[in-house]
Every structure is written in structure tokens, then in C-alpha cells.
Amino acid sequence: MLKKVAAALLLAGSVPALAQSPTTVPAGAPALPTAPRLIVAISVDQFSADLFSEYRQYYTGGLKRLTEQGVVFPRGYQSHAATETCPGHSTILTGSRPSRTGIIANNWFDLGAARADKSVYCAEDETQPGSSSDNYVASPIHLKVPTLGGRMKIANPATRVVSIAGKDRAAIMMGGPTADQVWWLGGPKGYVSYKGVAVPPLVAKVNEAMARRLAEANPGFELPPQCAAKDFPVKAGDKTVGTGRFAREGGDYKGFRISPEQDAMTLAFAAAAIEAMALGKQAQTDIISIGLSATDYIGHTYGTEGTESCIQVDRLDRELGAFFDRLDKDGTDYVVLLTADHGGHDLPERHRLNAMPMEQRVDRALTPKALSAVIAEKTGIAGKTLIWGDGPAGDLYFDRGLTAAERAKVEAATLALLRAHPQVQTVFTKAEIAATPSPSGPPESWSLIQEARASFDPQRSGDLLLLLKPRVMSIPESAVMGNVATHGSPWDTDRRVPILFWRKGLTHFEQPLGIETVDIMPTLAALIKLPVPKDQIDGRCLDLIAGDGDSCAN
Incomplete structure (x- = not known):
């Protein structure tokens, strides 16, 4: 077994040779008679539908297999308004929108909290002594609904549920509170878990492999031909982006984390876990969720349209191909789901160079601190912070110490x-959103207030919801830039994601009409004949059988 683990960890080494993908079963083949033994649910953080489509013709590895042999929904939707990492991951394996999962944002505010830090991180246990939204004990306590893995364990306690990701919130939201193992990249020393379990030999070996990889310098990746036209510098504040190759010195953890190397290590860990735990090799169906975070880190740091993002998609495709080939060699009967937690938007400075002169950064006057100061002056209510928020868009909270008259003012x-x-673009009050029925129908036709309703939780949402116009980046202009680009808006650049299914024996088809990420869980549940009451979720089962037959039929 240790030899197999070592072989799996080689995924994180040099560029893998791309083996031929298994051939598809021809059209007219019988419907799949048995449940898969392993569900592999992959979320590629910030892998927008636009990014997926832009490079689709260049795929040669794992993404090629999924798009040419799988069932393709290129117009999936993270249908809610708050298109952030934690809400997005909370929808993928629960079948529920943030209004039901309770995960309305990466951070929300509890102005009644006893601690000085009123911001609550979506994956923290703020009841722990000394916890803050920046220095916290990770926990799934805020997730209000079960994941697919949780439902599988209720139906059959023998089910193994494993979740591995680059970010804690990705691993926790897809694994859920009853997962057997939940691991994420915790820093230069490797992967850590919220469950408080001792580090098993497998994880120790993964962390040792990562330490060796990190200690080695990376001279950078070669520029694929499809990236050549992207190779020009773009200035944003004090940063110049657009020409990077991910070269780094030995020991540079930040350079490792914000690069394709991170995803390679996460997939190596996942492959090793599948082999060491013999997932998919017993009578029951097991599930592993994998959160690949590098695309998001790269999108924030360099934008989505430079050489950095182009190289990342190419490397992602290659690493996924090696990962699937590894599963094939073990003869595992597995089904793959690949999607994203949200999309993303490129930095305005590059858009302005490329035919979009109207692109702009948000006015600093819209930040909560500036807004609070102006409103205090206008209302004459001084001595306190009147408005709290996590940035110049999203939920805004009024000070709870205001009288009714002051609050109205x-x-x-x-x-x-x-x-x-x-x-x-618009501002909704809490009362307006609460009075809106939960949305239904095609997600591409929803109004902004319907999107807002899908993100709304009466206990956690703000008093106002501020939505910026399209083509306004919610990162202000600054002489010293941190992130240059982001997501989180209610617009399709951030809402639209690919949703791809693959299993040996499925006949390929593509459905261009809109679906939601909440449709994923009931679709996978149907494949393993796991009943899910429709009144407990927001999604619907998607029939994955081309032509006659119905994978959703009981």
C-alpha cells in the first residue's frame, strides 16, 4: 500500500504524461444498472463558465475527458447574489441555496456578539475562547443542512466521507460535520484538520512530500502556445501583472500556494487518500470531495486573463488527467462531478486595455467606514460606528444601540x-428581501431581488444589501494594491459556472440551458438510489442518460 501512496504522490511532481482516456460507451447502450462505488466531487474555486469556455478547445487532459465524454452543463449557476467561496461551496453537496444552508457570505456580522470582533467567519466556532474571524477554531457549526456525505452516512454508517481542499471553508462546506476526515492546506507545514484527530501516517507522508516540494525552487512553467497572446504587462497600483510564470525560490510558501503547485499537491493527497483508505472498494458507495483553490488565489492576485490564469488552466487540465488515470488503473468504479463555487471578473485595468473603457474600480466612499462617517455627519448621530460591513458591496448592518427613531433616520x-x-445598481432593505418569495424557474431569468432572496438568512443577513453596477470592481483604487481582482457580485461573470458529470458508461451530451449548483446533490443521490425529500432541498435531479432512460427514476 505504501508503494501505491508513493506513486500517487508523484502526481505532484513533474508534468505527467497524458494517457489515453477510456472510450465512451456508444449511443444506445443500456442505462447504468448499478450505483458507482465512489463519488468524486471536485470544486475548482473561481473557475467561471467564461474561463471554462475560453480554453475549452485546448484541453488535452482531464477537462478534455469531462467535456468530450461526460454530460456537460456549460451554463450552471451559483444562483444566489453573494457569489463568494463559502456560500458557493455550501450549495454544491447540500442541494440547498444559502438561504437554507445559512452560509450567506464568507463573513457576516453579529453586532450582539460579546467579543470585540463582530465579524463572524463562515467556518469558525466563535464560541471558542479568544476566537476571532482572523484567528479562529475552524468548525462546520454554521452549516444548517446535511451534505450528501452526511445523508449517505445516515443511510449506511459504513460509508466513508472524506474532504480535502486548499481552503478550510471549501473542505468543511463540502464534507460537512459528520465527515470521517476533513483536511485543508494549513500553511507551510502542510494539511491540517478541524476534527482534532491525530495526523495519520498518510497525511504525515503527504506533508513530508509537500515540504520537500516547497523546499525546491520552481523555475516557472513553460508558456503554452494558447497563452502567448496574453503575455503583456498590466499595471494596477504598485503591481504589474499579466506576464508571470510562477517562478519561486525554495521555501516560498506564498509562491507555492498561489500557483498550480497547490492544486497538484491537493490532487496527489486525494489520490493517496483514495488508495490508502481503499475508497470505492467496499460494498457501499464512498464519497470524496476535492476543493482546488489555486485558480481563485491566482485570479485575485493576477486577474483572470493574463499568462498566470492561462497557465493555471492548462496545468489544472493536465493534473486532473493524471488524477483520473490513477483512478482508472486501480479499476475503481467512480463518478466525477466538477463545478465551481463562483466565477470571477478580471481587473479593470486590463479590461480597459481590451475594448472595455467603462470598467472601473469602486469609489472608496462606498466602503462601510467612509459611509458610516458620512451618515453620522448627515444625521448628527456621533460617537459610534453606525454602519458595519465587510466591504463596499454586500450586506450592511446598522448599530444595534440605535433607537427606533435614530435607526429610521x-x-x-x-x-x-x-x-x-x-x-x-440598487439597494434592498431587509424587509424587502424577506417579503420576496424564494425564487424558482430558470436561474438566468431571476431578478436581482430574487438572487438576493436566495442568499438571505433572517438572523445573519444585514439591514441593507448593496449591489454595485456591472463592470464596477469592488476593490478600490490604491497606490499599494493587495488583490487586483475579485468576485462576489450578482452578475453572470460571478454566477455562471460549468457543471460536468462523467462516469464510464455515460453517453456524452451537452445541455446549454441554465441549471443550478443545487441540482448537483439530488442528481448524485439518484445515481446511488438515495432518496432525498424534495421539501428539504432547493435543487432538482438532472437526468444524465442521453435519450431514453432516466437516471432520476427510482
Whole structure:
């Protein structure tokens, strides 16, 4: 077994040779008679539908297999308004929108909290002594609904549920509270878990392999031919992006984390876990969820349209191909689901160079701190922070110590100011969102308030929801830039993601009409004949059998 683990860890080494993918079963083949023994659910953080489509013709590895042999929904939707990592991951394996999962954002505010830090991180246990949203004990306590793995364990306690990711919130939201093992990249020393279990030999070996890889310098990746046209510098504040190759010195953890190397190590870990635990080799169906975080880190740091993002997609395709080939060699009967937690938007500076002169960064006056100061001056209510929020878009919270009259005054002044601002698309009050029925129908036709309703939790959502206009990046202009690009808007650049299914024996077809990521869980549940009450979820089962037959039929 240790030889197999060592072989799996070689995925994170040099560029793998791309083996021929298994041939598809011809059209007209019988419907799949048995449940798969292993569910492999992959989320590629910030892998927008636009990014997926842009490079589709160049895929030669794992993404080629999924797109040419699988069932392809290129127009999937993270249908809610708050298109962030934690809400997005909470939808993928629960079948529920954030309004039901309770995960409305990466961070929300609890102004009644006893601690000084009123911001609550989606994957923390804020009841732990000394916890803050930046220094916390990771936990799934905020997730209000079970994951697919959780439902599988209820039906059959022998089911093994494993979740591995680059980020804690990805691993936790897909694995859920009852997962057997949940691991994420915790720093230069490797992968850590919230479950408090001793590090097993497998994880120790993975961390040792990562330490060796990290200690070695990376001279950078070669530029694939399809990336050549992307290779020009773009200036954003003090940063120049667009020409990177991910070269780094030995020991540079940040360079490792914000590069294709991170995803390679995560997939190596997943392959080793599948082999060491013999997932998919017993009578029951097991499930492993894999969160690949590098695309998101790269998108924030360099944008989505430079050489950095182009190289990342190429490397992702190659590493996925090696990962699937590894599973094939073991003869595992597995089904793959690949999607994303949200999309992303490129930095305005590059858009302006490429035919989009209207692209702009958000006015610093819309940040909660600046907004609070202006409203205090307008209302004459001084001595306290009137408005709390996580940035110049999203949920805004009014100070809880305001009297009813003061609160009405603050709300009226804030609404008037925001609705007059040229960068603001709309502002909804909490009452307006709460009065809106939960949305239904094609997600591409939803109104903004319906998207807002899909993200709404009455206990955690703000008093106002601020939505910026399209083509307004919610990172302000700065002489010293941190991230240059982001996501989180209600627009299709951030909502649209690919949704891909593959299993040996499925006949390929493509459905261009819109579906939701909440449709994934009931679709996978149907493949293993696991009943899920429709009133407990927001999604619907997708029939994965081309032509006659129905994979959703009981």
C-alpha cells in the first residue's frame, strides 16, 4: 500500500504524461444498472463558465475527458447574489441555496456578539475562547443542512466521507460535520484538520512530500502556445501583472500556494487518500470531495486573463488527467462531478486595455467606514460606528444601540446616499428581501431581488444589501494594491459556472440551458438510489442518460 501512496504522490511532481482516456460507451447502450462505488466531487474555486469556455478547445487532459465524454452543463449557476467561496461551496453537496444552508457570505456580522470582533467567519466556532474571524477554531457549526456525505452516512454508517481542499471553508462546506476526515492546506507545514484527530501516517507522508516540494525552487512553467497572446504587462497600483510564470525560490510558501503547485499537491493527497483508505472498494458507495483553490488565489492576485490564469488552466487540465488515470488503473468504479463555487471578473485595468473603457474600480466612499462617517455627519448621530460591513458591496448592518427613531433616520439617509451614487445598481432593505418569495424557474431569468432572496438568512443577513453596477470592481483604487481582482457580485461573470458529470458508461451530451449548483446533490443521490425529500432541498435531479432512460427514476 505504501508503494501505491508513493506513486500517487508523484502526481505532484513533474508534468505527467497524458494517457489515453477510456472510450465512451456508444449511443444506445443500456442505462447504468448499478450505483458507482465512489463519488468524486471536485470544486475548482473561481473557475467561471467564461474561463471554462475560453480554453475549452485546448484541453488535452482531464477537462478534455469531462467535456468530450461526460454530460456537460456549460451554463450552471451559483444562483444566489453573494457569489463568494463559502456560500458557493455550501450549495454544491447540500442541494440547498444559502438561504437554507445559512452560509450567506464568507463573513457576516453579529453586532450582539460579546467579543470585540463582530465579524463572524463562515467556518469558525466563535464560541471558542479568544476566537476571532482572523484567528479562529475552524468548525462546520454554521452549516444548517446535511451534505450528501452526511445523508449517505445516515443511510449506511459504513460509508466513508472524506474532504480535502486548499481552503478550510471549501473542505468543511463540502464534507460537512459528520465527515470521517476533513483536511485543508494549513500553511507551510502542510494539511491540517478541524476534527482534532491525530495526523495519520498518510497525511504525515503527504506533508513530508509537500515540504520537500516547497523546499525546491520552481523555475516557472513553460508558456503554452494558447497563452502567448496574453503575455503583456498590466499595471494596477504598485503591481504589474499579466506576464508571470510562477517562478519561486525554495521555501516560498506564498509562491507555492498561489500557483498550480497547490492544486497538484491537493490532487496527489486525494489520490493517496483514495488508495490508502481503499475508497470505492467496499460494498457501499464512498464519497470524496476535492476543493482546488489555486485558480481563485491566482485570479485575485493576477486577474483572470493574463499568462498566470492561462497557465493555471492548462496545468489544472493536465493534473486532473493524471488524477483520473490513477483512478482508472486501480479499476475503481467512480463518478466525477466538477463545478465551481463562483466565477470571477478580471481587473479593470486590463479590461480597459481590451475594448472595455467603462470598467472601473469602486469609489472608496462606498466602503462601510467612509459611509458610516458620512451618515453620522448627515444625521448628527456621533460617537459610534453606525454602519458595519465587510466591504463596499454586500450586506450592511446598522448599530444595534440605535433607537427606533435614530435607526429610521440612519436608514433613510443611507438609502438616499446609496441610491444616488452612480456606481450603485440598487439597494434592498431587509424587509424587502424577506417579503420576496424564494425564487424558482430558470436561474438566468431571476431578478436581482430574487438572487438576493436566495442568499438571505433572517438572523445573519444585514439591514441593507448593496449591489454595485456591472463592470464596477469592488476593490478600490490604491497606490499599494493587495488583490487586483475579485468576485462576489450578482452578475453572470460571478454566477455562471460549468457543471460536468462523467462516469464510464455515460453517453456524452451537452445541455446549454441554465441549471443550478443545487441540482448537483439530488442528481448524485439518484445515481446511488438515495432518496432525498424534495421539501428539504432547493435543487432538482438532472437526468444524465442521453435519450431514453432516466437516471432520476427510482
